[in-house]
Structure formats: C-alpha cells, structure tokens
Amino acid sequence: MAKKLMKGCEAVAEAAIQAGCRYFFGYPITPQNDIPEYMSARLPKVGGCFLQAESEIAAINMVYGASGAGARVMTSSSSPGISLKMEGISYLAGAELPCVIVNMMRGGPGLGSIQASQGDYFQATKGGGHGDYHMIVLAPSSVQEAIDLMQDAFDLADIYRTPVMMLADGIIGQMMEPVEFKETTKKRELPEKTWAATGWKEGCGRDRAVINSLYIENEELQEMNDRLQARYATIQAEETRCELYNTEGAEIILCAYGTIARICKSAIALAAKEGVKVGLVRPITIWPFPTDAMRNAICQDSVTSAITVEVNAGQMFEDVRLAVDGKKKVDFLGRPGSFVPTAEEILDKIKQIRRA
Amino acid sequence: MADIKFKKTPILTDAILHYCPGCGHGIVHRLVAEVIEELGIQDRTVGVVPVGCAVFGYRYFNVDTMEAAHGRAPAVATGIKRVHPQNVVFTYQGDGDLASIGAGEIVHAAHRGEKITTIFINNAIYGMTGGQMAPTTLVGQKTTTSPYGRDEAHCGKPIRVAEMLATIEGSAYIERVAVNSTANIIKAKKAIKKAFEMQIAGKGFTLIEVLSNCPTNWGMSAVESMDWLEQNMIPYYPLGVKKCKED
Ligand SMILES: Cc1ncc(C[n+]2csc(CCOP(=O)(O)OP(=O)(O)O)c2C)c(N)n1
Numbered sequence: 374m375a376k377k378l379m380k381g382c383e384a385v386a387e388a389a390i391q392a393g394c395r396y397f398f399g400y401p402i403t404p405q406n407d408i409p410e411y412m413s414a415r416l417p418k419v420g421g422c423f424l425q426a427e428s429e430i431a432a433i434n435m436v437y438g439a440s441g442a443g444a445r446v447m448t449s450s451s452s453p454g455i456s457l458k459m460e461g462i463s464y465l466a467g468a469e470l471p472c473v474i475v476n477m478m479r480g481g482p483g484l485g486s487i488q489a490s491q492g493d494y495f496q497a498t499k500g501g502g503h504g505d506y507h508m509i510v511l512a513p514s515s516v517q518e519a520i521d522l523m524q525d526a527f528d529l530a531d532i533y534r535t536p537v538m539m540l541a542d543g544i545i546g547q548m549m550e551p552v553e554f555k556e557t558t559k560k561r562e563l564p565e566k567t568w569a570a571t572g573w574k575e576g577c578g579r580d581r582a583v584i585n586s587l588y589i590e591n592e593e594l595q596e597m598n599d600r601l602q603a604r605y606a607t608i609q610a611e612e613t614r615c616e617l618y619n620t621e622g623a624e625i626i627l628c629a630y631g632t633i634a635r636i637c638k639s640a641i642a643l644a645a646k647e648g649v650k651v652g653l654v655r656p657i658t659i660w661p662f663p664t665d666a667m668r669n670a671i672c673q674d675s676v677t678s679a680i681t682v683e684v685n686a687g688q689m690f691e692d693v694r695l696a697v698d699g700k701k702k703v704d705f706l707g708r709p710g711s712f713v714p715t716a717e718e719i720l721d722k723i724k725q726i727r728r729a
Numbered sequence: 730m731a732d733i734k735f736k737k738t739p740i741l742t743d744a745i746l747h748y749c750p751g752c753g754h755g756i757v758h759r760l761v762a763e764v765i766e767e768l769g770i771q772d773r774t775v776g777v778v779p780v781g782c783a784v785f786g787y788r789y790f791n792v793d794t795m796e797a798a799h800g801r802a803p804a805v806a807t808g809i810k811r812v813h814p815q816n817v818v819f820t821y822q823g824d825g826d827l828a829s830i831g832a833g834e835i836v837h838a839a840h841r842g843e844k845i846t847t848i849f850i851n852n853a854i855y856g857m858t859g860g861q862m863a864p865t866t867l868v869g870q871k872t873t874t875s876p877y878g879r880d881e882a883h884c885g886k887p888i889r890v891a892e893m894l895a896t897i898e899g900s901a902y903i904e905r906v907a908v909n910s911t912a913n914i915i916k917a918k919k920a921i922k923k924a925f926e927m928q929i930a931g932k933g934f935t936l937i938e939v940l941s942n943c944p945t946n947w948g949m950s951a952v953e954s955m956d957w958l959e960q961n962m963i964p965y966y967p968l969g970v971k972k973c974k975e976d
Contacts, residue, residue, distance in 0.1 A: 396812060422811045426804070427837035434801035434834070438808020441795045442775070442816075446808070464798045570793035570809065572816055574772040583787045584795040 376551040381516045382407030384552050385475060385539070386415070388523035389447055391554060394473070395421030396446040398435035400428055400454060403487045404543040405477035408449040429454040433461030433474075440470040441584035443569030445527055449475035451543065452493050453484060455501075462536055463502030466601070467586025471530035473523075474508075475539045477546035480711040488711030489543035491631060494688035497540045498660040505598055507605050509537045509612065510660040512630040516550040522657075528561045529612060533604055540659065542684065544632040544713070608661055615663035616655040620670040623652030625723055628667065628693045628703075629682040630656045633713065637682055640719035650675075651723060659689065667696040671703070678702040678726055682719060685709050740765045744788040751951025753908045753941030754782055754850065758789055760908075760918045761821065761848055764925055765792065774817045775809050777802040781823035782856040790821075800831020803838035806845045817929060819846040824865040825855040828888050832864075835894070835936075842899030842933035846924045849890060849936055852943040853962060860946030864888045867961055872946070887965065891938040895971035901933030903972040907940035907963060909955040916968075932974055940966055 379387070386408045389397075397412040409425065416423040426432035432448050439446040450458060455476045465472060478493050480486035495501075497510045509529050513519035519541060530537040570582040588594040616634075619641055620626060627637040634655040644651040654670045656663050671679045671693075678701060681690040687705045694703050706714060706722045740762035748754045765774055771792055778786030780799035787794035797805040802820035810818045827835050827849050838845065854872055855861040861874040865887045869878040879887075891905040902924050906917035917939060924935035940962050942954035949957060 396808075398808065424807070424811060424841075427833055427840075430801065431804040431807075431834055431837065434798065434804035435808035435811070437797070437801075438777070438795065438805035438810075439812045440808070441805070442809045442812040444812040446812075460798055461801070468796070570775045570795055571813060572773040572775060573793045577772065581791065582793040585787055587784060587796055 376553045378549050379516065379552050380407055380549045381519060381541070381545040381547060382477065383411045384516050384520050385523060386411035387554065388520040389473065389527070390415055390419060392445070392524040392527045394445045394447050394527060395419065396439045396444045397423045397448065398426050398432040398439070398446070399448050399450065400426050400432050402451045402454045404479060404546050405449050405451045405475065407546070408475060429457035430461065433458040433465070436472045437461055437465055437468070437470060440465065440472045441468070441570050443566045443571055447473040447475065449477070451477045451479045452481050452490070455493060455496065459496070459502040462508065463504050463506060464586050465536045466502070466506035466508065467504065467597070468584050469534040470536070470584065471534050472536050473526045473530055473539065474536060475541070477541055477543050479543050480709070486711050487543070489632070489684065489713060490709070490711050491542055491633065491684040491688070492709060493540065494659065494683070494685060497538050498662070506601060507660055509533070509535060509608060509658065511537065511539050512657060512659045513539065513541055513545060514631050514634045514655065516545060516548060517552045519545055520552055520554060524557050528563065531563045532561065533608055535604070542631045542633070612658060613661040613663050614657040615666045616657060617666060617670060618653040618655065619650070620652030620654060622673070622675045623650045624675060624677055625649070625651045625726065626671045626676055626679040627651060627653045627682055627719070628679055628689065629653065630659055630689065633682055633684060636714060636716050637719060639716035640723065643716055643720045644723055649723065649727065662692050662696070664696040667693060668698070671697050671701050676701060678704055680704045680706055680722055680726065682714060683707040684711065684713055738762045738766045740771055740791050741789055742791045746789060747785055748782065749945040751942070751944045751954065752782070753852065753939070756908045756914060757848060757850060757917070757939050757941065758786070760914070760921050761819070762790060764918065764922045767922065768925055768929070770817045770925070770929070773815060774819070777806045777809070777818070777820040779820070779822040779826040781826045783821050783823065783850070784857065786821055800826050800829070801834055802826070803831065803834040803843065803845070803847065807838055807841070807843050810843060810845055814844070817925065819848060819925070821848045822850065823856065824849070824851045824853065824863045828864040828890050836897065839894045839897040839900045839934040839936070842901070844928050844931055844933060845935070846928045847936040848921065849938045850941050851890070851938055851966065852941045853887070854943050854946050856943045856946055860943070865890070867965060889966060891936070891971045894936055899934050900936065900972050901974040902927040902935040904970045905938040905940065905966060905968050907958060907968055909940070909942065909958045
C-alpha cells in the first residue's frame with residue numbers, strides 16, 4: 374500500500390478500526406479530539422458504534438459494558454480525562470476485561486496545559502487506580518509505530534484479558550507523518566470469549582456469565598490477585614519490548630521513550646560528530662518495563678553513565694535507577710511544563726556529564 | 730399429587746439471599762425474575778447490578794450479569810446494549826447508587842433514550858454502608874449522618890427521581906410503585922413488566938422507582954417499616970405512571 378500523510382490521532386483511530394475495533398466511547402479533550410471525531414465518521418460505516426459519553430467516567434464504564442459483552446472496544450482521552458477513567462480502569466483490571474485506552478498526554482497536574490507532556494508515566498505504569506493491578510502500556514515514538522502497535526494493543530488485551538494503554542505524548546497525536554497501513558500478517562491466536570455476557574440459558578453450551586471484580590472472602594480475593602500477578606509475570610516474560618540503538622560499546626546511554634527518543638537519536642548523531650559514542654535504550658512497553666535490557670545496556674564496561682530524558686520531573690528515571698540498582702550513575706534531563714528538550718540541549722547535558 | 734399453585738421462578742438461582750429479614754430487595758428480585766420468566770427472555774437478558782445492598786445480585790438473578798462500579802450501571806448497560814441491541818438489558822440500583830454518585834449516568838442514559846430498563850430501589854437510606862443519609866432521605870428523617878434529622882436548610886429536600894427523569898425527552902416509561910402491601914406488590918410487578926415490554930418494543934429509556942423499606946437501618950420491625958413507608962414515603966413520593974410514551 375502507498376504511503377500517505379496522516380495525523381497521529383487519525384492514524385491511531387484508523388489503525389484501531391483495522392485491528393477490528395468496532396466500538397468507541399469517549400469525551401472531548403485536547404489534544405486527542407481527532408480520535409473521537411474520526412471514529413464518529415468511520416465506525417457507523419463499518420457496522421460499529423461511536424458514542425460520545427457524558428463524561429470520561431461514563432465512557433470507561435461503557436467500555437466495561439461493551440467489553441463484558443464481548444466486543445473489541447476502545448476509548449481515548451488526555452491526561453485530566455484519564456484521571457477520571459482510573460476508577461473504571463481498576464474495575465476493568467479486576468473483572469479481567471480486555472480493552473484499549475489511548476492517552477495523548479498533556480501537561481499537568483490539574484488542568485495543566487494542552488502541550489505535549491510525559492507527566493502520566495507514573496499513573497500509567499504504577500497503577501493510577503486502586504488495587505494491585507497493571508496495564509500493558511505501549512509507548513510509540515512515531516505515527517507509524519502507533520499504527521503498528523494498535524493491532525498488538527487489541528491482541529494483547531484479548532490474550533491476557535487486561536486493559537492495554539497506548540501512552541503517547543501529545544506530539545504523536547498532533548504530528549503528521551507519512552504512514553503505511555500494512556496487512557497484518559502475524560495475527561496472533563486469540564482465545565474465544567466464552568466468558569462474555571451475551572444472554573444465557575441452561576444448556577446453551579457455556580456457564581452463566583458473571584462479569585465481576587467483587588471477591589468478598591479473603592481467600593477468593595487472594596486467588597484473584599494471584600491469578601492477576603501470575604498473568605503479569607507472564608506478560609513481563611513474554612511481552613517486554615524495547616529498542617536498543619547504538620548501545621554496543623557506548624560511553625553514555627540515553628534512556629527515553631516516545632517522541633523524545635527520536636530527539637535523543639538526533640543528539641546521538643551530534644555527539645558522534647564530536648567523536649563521542651552515545652547509545653539509546655527506548656522502552657516500547659513501559660509496562661512491562663524492559664529492566665534487563667536497560668541494565669545490560671547501562672552496565673556494560675564501556676558505559677560511564679546514563680541519562681534519562683523525559684518531559685516531566687523524572688518519572689521513568691526511577692525505573693531506570695531500579696534497573697541499574699546503583700551499579701552506574703544515572704542522570705536526568707527533563708522539565709515538567711511541556712518543555713520538550715532539543716537535541717542541542719541533550720548534547721550539552723552529555724558534554725557536561727563527561728566533564729564532571 | 731396436589732395442585733402446584735406457586736413455585737419459585739427459575740430466573741432466581743437457589744442461592745440463599747443475604748438480605749436482612751423483612752427487606753424489600755428480596756421481593757423486588759422476585760418480581761423482576763418473574764417478569765423475565767413470563768416474557769420468555771432469559772436467554773437474551775443481561776442484568777447489571779449495583780454497589781449497594783444488591784451488590785450480590787449476580788448470585789441471584791439467573792441471567793448473564795455484570796457488576797458495575799458504584800453508580801455506573803447505566804453506562805455499563807449502555808455499553809452492553811450498543812454492542813447487542815437485541816439483548817434485553819436492565820440495571821438494578823439503590824438510591825445512593827442512582828440518585829447520588831450515579832446521578833450523571835442515569836440522567837444521560839435517559840437523555841439518550843437508552844433502550845434499557847432501570848429498577849430503582851428507593852429506601853430513603855444507604856443500606857449497605859450502615860444507614861447514612863441518601864438524596865432520598867425524608868426531611869426530618871434520622872440517619873447515621875443526619876443524627877438530628879435531615880435539615881432541608883442544610884442539605885436540601887429529597888430528590889424525586891421518577892418525576893425528574895419523566896421530564897427528559899428520551900424516557901419512554903417511568904412509574905413509581907411500592908412494595909409495602911400485596912396490592913402494591915401486584916401493581917409493582919405490572920409496572921416492571923410494562924417497562925421491559927417498552928424496552929423490547931424499542932420505545933426508549935424505562936425506569937421503575939420502587940419505594941422499599943430498610944427495617945435494619947430505619948431501626949424498625951418489618952411490619953413497622955411497611956407502615957412507615959405508607960405514612961411517610963408515599964405522601965412525598967406519589968405512586969403512579971409519570972411518563973408513558975406509547976408510540
Ligand atoms: C466509589 C465508591 N464510593 C462509596 C462506596 C461505598 N458504598 C457502598 S454501597 C454504598 C451506598 C449504597 O446505598 P444505596 O445505593 O442506597 O443502596 P442500598 O444499600 O440502600 O440498597 C456506598 C456509599 C463504594 N463502594 N464506592
């Protein structure tokens with residue numbers, strides 16, 4: 374298929390439809406309005422349903438109902454709206470329901486700004502809602518990658534019966550890039566949704582469906598949590614993804630995800646011109662976090678230190694330090710307030726660290 | 730063999746109800762289940778149960794069920810109905826669940842004309858959490874968070890949900906009933922059946938507000954609570970059809 378120029382939000386929406394998503398429930402918020410807008414035009418044409426909910430809370434609960442009824446379903450929002458969805462996400466995790474949630478992050482806390490940010494890393498990867506749960510969190514660094522990850526997002530949700538979040542900075546959502554919708558060749562084996570609530574009677578070939586996250590007895594709740602934790606361990610073992618760029622024998626390792634990782638690549642090219650070998654570890658899944666890959670890259674003998682680059686006050690920074698476990702020095706470059714660092718700023722930081 | 734005059738509907742499971750003795754929830758469960766049986770819709774019905782005393786509804790209603798977060802049942806039901814429009818979808822909600830934390834969800838489900846049926850249990854109190862004030866608590870009524878009686882100057886007068894939702898264009902059938910006497914229980918069942926039929930006919934949003942009792946948290950015997958309902962609730966919450974959009 375020929376490449377075409379497409380805005381990130383619209384590309385994500387189209388990719389979701391091509392991945393079989395037929396239901397979308399959402400509420401307007403900048404900078405992701407192009408997703409619901411696109412869905413509202415396209416879904417009725419492919420036999421699906423778009424519904425503008427009265428709030429993000431209602432939207433995520435509509436997702437819960439649709440998912441419980443067996444549908445491929447998604448919602449999208451941006452930071453303040455994602456906060457409102459957190460109750461529902463916890464219930465989705467507890468009831469073991471698959472769905473996809475897109476967060477085109479903007480600045481925070483509070484109403485913040487409508488500029489790009491990475492301030493929701495903690496919220497996405499450490500819980501956000503209540504209870505011991507995780508979502509699989511995918512962090513694309515280009516519009517093309519966002520498209521490619523969308524099929525994975527829906528498949529992973531179905532395979533592991535878990536909400537999956539695509540966590541992108543607002544730049545991905547608003548940027549136009551040449552993209553291609555590839556025929557999905559490696560479609561994964563998906564389990565049948567025998568648990569879905571679609572109407573039941575004795576002898577219809579399955580048990581009565583109960584979609585629920587209430588386990589009032591300690592033993593039952595423990596069992597449910599054990600089941601989730603075992604699943605999370607499998608996800609960590611099987612689904613962790615990251616890109617290693619120029620890391621072999623590097624002196625300094627940059628750690629970044631999303632569009633910021635691309636700016637890091639420009640900084641790496643600038644550093645190379647000055648004869649400094651810098652590499653990049655770019656988590657594609659930020660949960661599960663690529664702990665081993667991160668540690669292996671940073672703990673090479675050639676590496677003197679690592680720098681985490683983020684558009685926040687240092688959130689993934691904590692996971693990088695945990696991965697390295699004190700064995701190497703990890704520095705941080707970043708600012709909250711939607712200031713996206715330039716390649717030159719990153720180069721300056723590299724030089725400053727080398728001087729020290 | 731003796732003639733069987735009454736038997737339990739198969740739309741209720743054999744699980745033992747956890748409700749307090751004399752509580753109206755059990756009566757309303759039976760009415761809803763009997764209606765599902767009589768309409769022959771078990772195999773296409775999906776129920777959504779609330780957070781409140783009816784939280785274990787999925788143990789009792791012998792249909793596919795989903796447990797919703799507190800107040801969110803109408804949104805969950807919306808998701809189900811939009812995926813399977815041929816399903817008959819009902820929510821079963823208390824007055825804290827529906828009229829307080831879930832006020833937004835119920836108003837907008839009605840506003841969209843969502844083709845679902847809501848069974849709304851108004852017992853003028855938060856039962857499950859131990860008897861706190863609800864939006865439906867009567868003026869002067871003592872609860873654990875209105876120990877001197879509900880003061881309207883402080884927290885307003887109780888909400889009349891049926892009347893409020895009847896003003897919304899999307900609602901097709903709204904009726905208030907009570908389960909404090911045999912005659913009222915028979916009327917309640919007729920109303921519930923009508924609501925399900927209107928849903929099946931695709932008329933729009935349907936809701937039956939059921940005035941019910943809470944002997945435990947009202948601090949009364951079951952019989953006293955039925956009298957209290959009659960004397961105090963019905964005058965403020967008049968029974969009857971509030972909206973009927975026949976075509
Ligand atoms: C978000 C949230 N807030 C509060 C609660 C606690 N809670 C459980 S049931 C309930 C009130 C239920 O009262 P009502 O809806 O009137 O139903 P009833 O128990 O009287 O049948 C509350 C506040 C909760 N589970 N979740």
